[in-house]
Amino acid sequence: MSEIFGARRRRPLDRLDQRIACALQVDGRASWRFIAEVLGESERTVTRRGTKLVADRAVAIAARPRARSNTIVGAHCELGQSRIVARAFAQRGDSFLVHILTGTPECVVLLDCPRERLGELVFEELPGVRGLINTFTQPVLRQTHTISRWRPDVLNDDEVRALVGDRRDESDGDGPAATTRDKADDLLLQALGADGRRSVDELSRLTGLSDTTVRRRVERMRRDGDLVIRAIVEPALLGLPVEAVVWVTAKPTEVxxxxxxxxxxxxxxxxxxxxxxxxxxxxxxxPSEAVLYEFVTRSSWLGNVHSVDTAIILETYKRGGALTVTGN
Known part of the structure; x- marks a missing residue:
């Protein structure tokens, strides 16, 4: 995505706006009527507030093919060059997340990099990034929890189940490779990439496909996990302003x-x-650094952990494949 999303203000959304944003995280294409029904709110209120959230780019609805094979890149930068490096990674079409961190590495990036391209990335592409001193690459072996599955403690379990329905939870690269797409699928992906909430009628006009074909193909791609539709929202707007990257070392059998x-x-x-x-x-x-401290020192999952390294995210240049205000 080339459009910019995110709000410059750090003040959280009010409770109802947070609930609407989180409903969109569960299903970015759910109708305002259905969201209102699930949340127990009036359709008029949800439509007005939801439309404003999307129009103001406080929430962006992103649609893209499922990633094929993800790789984490940690970037060690020259003094004063972290922002230049972050912007360079954010401009890559295969980057999903780009964060500047405290400590080292100074930047962490999530890339869609097929294994056959890993050597080219390491030996040819990364050395050409201005401001880099060194990098390390960590191919992802298994994603156990993706951002498209993130459920902040805003909706209850019944509301989430109602929004998911019989649609499987969309994943990002966790499972077999996407099925072979044809030209019609590519047209739909291109149209949805600009706006993941485009209506069936609009998609039909843009692609030349019938309403029935559009509806069937979008449902099939989402069901098969080949199309990921995600609502992207700054965690600070949900009352979670402290973001961090946590690296964990555990006993191999307990990983x-x-x-x-x-x-x-x-x-x-x-x-x-x-x-x-x-x-x-x-x-x-x-919600605070105090809660982060509790999380990395007293959580139940620490029982089988050898070490924990934590870095606070200072700036975000790309989130969910979309450029942020900071990264513009």
Whole structure:
């Protein structure tokens, strides 16, 4: 996505706006009428507020194909060059997340990089990034909790189940590769990439496909996990202004259980098992640094952990494949 999303203000949304934003995170294409029904609010109020959230780009509805194979890149930058490096990564079409951190590495990036391209990335592309001193790459072995599955503690379980319905939880690269797409699928993906909430009528006009074909193909791609539709919102607007990256080292036989338990926290936005000495990486969002302290020192998942390294996210240049205000 090339459009900019995010709000410059750090003041959280009010409770109803937060609930609407989180409903869109569960299903970015749910109708305002259905969201109002699930939340127990008037359709008029939800339509007005939801439309404003999207129009103001406080919430962006992103649609894209599922990632094929993800890689974490940690970037060690020259003094004063972190923002230049972050902007360079944010401009890449294959980057999903770009954060500047406290400590080292100074930047962390999530890329869609097929294994056959890993050598080209490491030996040819990364050395050409201005301002880099060194990098490390951590191919993702398994994503146990993706940002599209993040459920902040705003909606209750019944509301989430109602919004999900019989549609499987969309994933980002966790599972078999996407099925072969044809030209019609590519047209729909291109149209939805600009606005994931485009109506069936609008998609039909843009692609030349019938309403029935559009509806069937979009439902099939979402059901099969080949189309990921995600509502992107700054955690600060949900009352979670402290974001951090947490690297975890665990006993090999406990890696899976630690990663899964980590992912159950409403503060955990992303959890993956990766290649490297620190086998687990998590991206979390907290209401305060005091809560972050409790999370990394007293959580139940720490029982089978050898070490925890934490870095606070200072700036975000890309989130969910969309450029942020900071990254513009």
């Amino acid at each position: 899976e259980s630690v990663a899964r338990e980590l992912g159950r926290s409403p503060f955990a936005r992303y959890v993956s098992v990766v290649v490297g000495d620190r086998q687990i990486i998590a991206i979390v969002a907290m």
